[in-house]
Every structure is written in C-alpha cells, then in structure tokens.
Amino acid sequence: VNPTLNDLLGGIQTVTLSDEEARRRGTQKSVLERKSPPTFDVLVEIHDRDRLAIHQPLAEVVDAALRGTLKPPQMRIRGADGAIVARIAEAAPMRTAAVREPLEAPRSRSLHETVSVFPYGVSRNYLEQAINELKVPIRVQNHIEDADLIVTLKNYYRRKDSPLKEAEADGIPIQVLKSNTITQIKNALSRVYQLDTPDPTESALQETLEGISRAKATNSMVELSPQNAYVRRLQHQLVERHELTARSTGKEPNRRLRIYTTAD
Numbered sequence: 001v002n003p004t005l006n007d008l009l010g011g012i013q014t015v016t017l018s019d020e021e022a023r024r025r026g027t028q029k030s031v032l033e034r035k036s037p038p039t040f041d042v043l044v045e046i047h048d049r050d051r052l053a054i055h056q057p058l059a060e061v062v063d064a065a066l067r068g069t070l071k072p073p074q075m076r077i078r079g080a081d082g083a084i085v086a087r088i089a090e091a092a093p094m095r096t097a098a099v100r101e102p103l104e105a106p107r108s109r110s111l112h113e114t115v116s117v118f119p120y121g122v123s124r125n126y127l128e129q130a131i132n133e134l135k136v137p138i139r140v141q142n143h144i145e146d147a148d149l150i151v152t153l154k155n156y157y158r159r160k161d162s163p164l165k166e167a168e169a170d171g172i173p174i175q176v177l178k179s180n181t182i183t184q185i186k187n188a189l190s191r192v193y194q195l196d197t198p199d200p201t202e203s204a205l206q207e208t209l210e211g212i213s214r215a216k217a218t219n220s221m222v223e224l225s226p227q228n229a230y231v232r233r234l235q236h237q238l239v240e241r242h243e244l245t246a247r248s249t250g251k252e253p254n255r256r257l258r259i260y261t262t263a264d
Contacts, residue, residue, distance in 0.1 A: 011035035050078040118147035121156040130185040150174045178225035183207040208235045226256040
C-alpha cells in the first residue's frame with residue numbers, strides 16, 4: 001500500500017498477539033491490524049466509465065482484507081439504456097504472499113545459491129562493491145518484500161522502522177551492521193556464505209583506511225564502528241599518518257573513532 005492510501009485507510013501496524021489469542025484466531029502471533037478509523041466510510045473503485053465497485057463500510061472491508069479475506073463490493077453498472085443496475089459482486093479469492101517461517105538468524109548459504117539482498121539505509125554502491133570483491137552470487141533488490149535477507153544499520157534497527165518490523169514479522173532475516181562501510185558489509189556477507197573472515201584488528205584498520213578515503217573525498221566527518229582501546233589507538237595512529245584528525249566518542253563498549261578532515 002502506498003503511504004497516502006495507507007493513511008486514508010486508517011494506517012496499518014504489526015501487532016503481536018498472545019498465544020491464546022493467536023490460537024483463537026488461528027493465525028500467527030504477528031498480524032497486521034488497522035491503526036485508526038479510515039478517513040472515509042466508503043471507497044468507490046472505478047473499473048471503467050460504466051462500472052463502479054462500492055466498498056462499505058470501509059473499516060470492515062480493511063479489517064477483513066488484513067485477515068486474508070475480501071468482502072464482496074456492491075457493484076453499480078450502467079447499461080446501454082442508461083439504467084443503473086446494482087448487485088453484489090462474487091467473492092474472489094484473495095492473493096496472499098507466501099508466509100515465511102521466522103528465522104532467528106540468516107542461515108548459511110552455499111556459493112551455488114543466489115541470495116536476494118535489500119539494503120535498508122546501507123549504501124547500495126558499497127553493497128555492490130562488496131559483492132564484487134567477495135565474488136558471491138547475491139542479487140541486490142529494489143523492493144524489501146523481494147529480499148531473502150536485509151542488511152541495515154544499528155540505528156535503523158533500533159528505531160524499528162515499519163518496513164523492518166513488517167519484514168521481521170514475515171521472517172525475513174536481518175543483518176545489522178555497526179557502520180555503513182564496505183568492510184562491515186563484506187564481513188556480514190562472509191558470515192552468510194561462511195567465508196573466512198579477516199582478523200578483527202586487520203578488518204578494523206581496513207575500515208579506517210576506507211574511512212580516511214571517504215573523509216578526503218567528501219570533506220566530511222566519517223564515523224567508524226566501535227573498537228576496543230588497543231585497536232582505537234592503532235586507528236588514531238593510522239589517521240594521523242594521513243594528516244587527518246581522529247577523535248573518540250561514545251562509551252565502552254560502543255566507543256568509536258570519528259575521522260575529520262584538517263579543515264574541521
């Protein structure tokens with residue numbers, strides 16, 4: 001549903017039912033429900049200039065649709081003589097998306113298996129570069145509902161944006177990255193395909209070099225992923241060698257470096 005239509009219908013939210021209520025309804029524990037009353041009581045669907053479908057009361061129609069059934073609309077048909085004929089449309093089976101079993105974590109894949117990935121808040125260019133460097137059979141999707149796996153950043157995941165909540169309710173696994181860097185993305189994809197991952201210190205320093213390049217290219221601050229004190233000291237030294245400035249921010253265990261250009 002597009003955002004404007006979603007609001008007119010009263011909004012849709014994911015609700016977690018109790019075990020007892022889920023058994024009573026015969027549904028999963030996570031279901032979609034209407035947030036508030038629709039803006040209008042009636043929805044008129046124009047099929048063509050002589051044929052209309054009237055959905056009313058709209059609140060009941062929306063609730064039924066969210067439960068997987070379609071309430072037949074009242075049809076208004078204008079005949080060749082100009083007379084209006086009213087009738088109830090036949091109930092049509094509702095197309096529903098296949099229900100995915102909830103997954104606690106992305107299952108490991110073989111290198112012969114293509115995985116569809118949707119980047120939510122993660123750079124698509126970085127994702128594609130990571131895929132090319134790892135040479136893994138991953139297809140980057142444009143729509144979240146087409147994904148086998150979602151990669152996102154920690155701040156987006158903590159916010160629990162609606163698309164992520166709905167994807168999680170559908171059982172689509174989510175990989176949460178500490179920062180939006182190629183190194184972090186490569187590490188996440190390596191876990192999916194059970195590839196050998198680099199030494200954590202080496203990985204952190206590689207991320208630092210990547211951050212230095214981005215800071216110079218964009219002349220803006222770049223934040224790295226959290227590291228321990230020893231690794232941060234190595235990162236500081238690396239940044240200084242490239243004549244940039246680094247400052248630590250945050251509290252342990254989430255203390256991390258921010259790289260600034262000399263102009264900052």
